[in-house]
Amino acid sequence: MTYFIDIAFDNIHKYGEELCGDKVEVIRMADGVIIVLADGLGSGVKANILATLTAKIAGTMLKEGASIEETVDTVLQTLPVCKVRKLAYSTFTIIKVYNDGRVYTVEYDNPPYIFVQNGSLMEIEKRTTNMGGRMIKESNFMLESGDVLTAISDGVVHAGVGAILNLGWQWHHVAEHIEKISHVEKCAKNISKNLIETCMGLYANKPGDDSTAVTVKLRTPEVIDLFTGPPKDLEDDHWIVHKLHNGRGKKIVCGGTAANIVARELGEEVQVNMEWIDKEIPPTARIKGMDLVTEGVLTLSKAVEKIRKYVNTAHSVDTIYKIDGKDGASQLSRMLIEDCTHLNLWVGTAVNPAHQNPDFPVDLRIKIKVVEELAAMMEKLGKEVKTTFL
Known part of the structure; x- marks a missing residue:
């Protein structure tokens, strides 16, 4: 059966900055959709440029048929590791969803994606691959009608640090929140919007980091x-x-x-x-x-x-x-x-x-x-x- 791939994303930028250091690229194709969530190092204009470059390179190469190895290698060679902080200039999550529900993901230093199936959190087995000296995580699985897949930047898991929560929201709390709202929210936009509005509240309306949520929900066409x-x-x-x-x-x-x-x-x-x-x-x-x-x-x-x-x-x-x-x-x-x-x-x-x-x-x-x-x-x-x- 062919499903409708419902995709939505929302973000907030760091307080005091005019641009968001995260970038989302969504490319719809005949056989499915490619989603890239890139998080540039730091915040503001520099981070925005790094994230945009990463998302554009990855999205364009995959759309044109490049292999994931070629794509990741190009991104990593274009944006090398920061020599001072030993951190990647841009981290990313790549998700390819096919019209029949098949999913392939690639993650590099972003928080793990969150997968809710039949209303319950699911843990997906991932393969760790060394690509050009960088550890990349890959996974393959199936989405069914009603399933929710959400990718987030690290600003989401850090929400509340120094304001409401000492250690931030943390990944497992974010996952539990998505599990809860996936029962009541019908569309992807409501889920991503709810998540980012919650982050804004935890940051007391002064976000300490760029925060982005991308939600995919497989739906029967309406x-x-x-x-x-x-x-x-x-x-x-x-x-x-x-x-x-x-x-x-x-x-x-x-x-x-x-x-x-x-x-x-x-x-x-x-x-x-x-x-x-x-x-x-x-x-x-x-x-x-x-x-x-x-x-x-x-x-x-x-x-x-x-x-x-x-x-x-x-x-x-x-x-x-x-x-x-x-x-x-x-x-x-x-x-x-x-x-x-x-x-x-x-x-x-x-x-x-x-x-x-x-x-x-x-x-x-x-x-x-x-x-x-x-x-x-x-x-x-x-x-x-x-x-x-x-």
């Missing part, structure tokens, strides 16, 4: 079809509702006109939901056979704003990115982030007369731009997005 209309050609109304109704995943309708089209074609009614009122976001509605029905551009805009901040902010105190609310934008954001691996956007391009009123906010006249930004945010989350204009 499709969402989102229709926002109306189509330019009236004859497409029946066609799009048929596609929507017979889709194999969850079904979302955004916009009053689109909702009326769906209800008419299905012979159902649109029932406005007044159980939850929000002063900024219009109420949702119900149509039998649809999983979520919301207002159009305003709700989509708010959802995009929430997803954007959710994606870009690892430790924001701004509640706009919170997605656990009952309003339409929160419900839409939550479904797209947690319950979606493949998103089909069906976008009507007919001119809606209501949107031409100059007294309405500008957002109502830029539906296409909002949809395009939504697609970009979803792709940044690693989702597969297909947009069809009607």
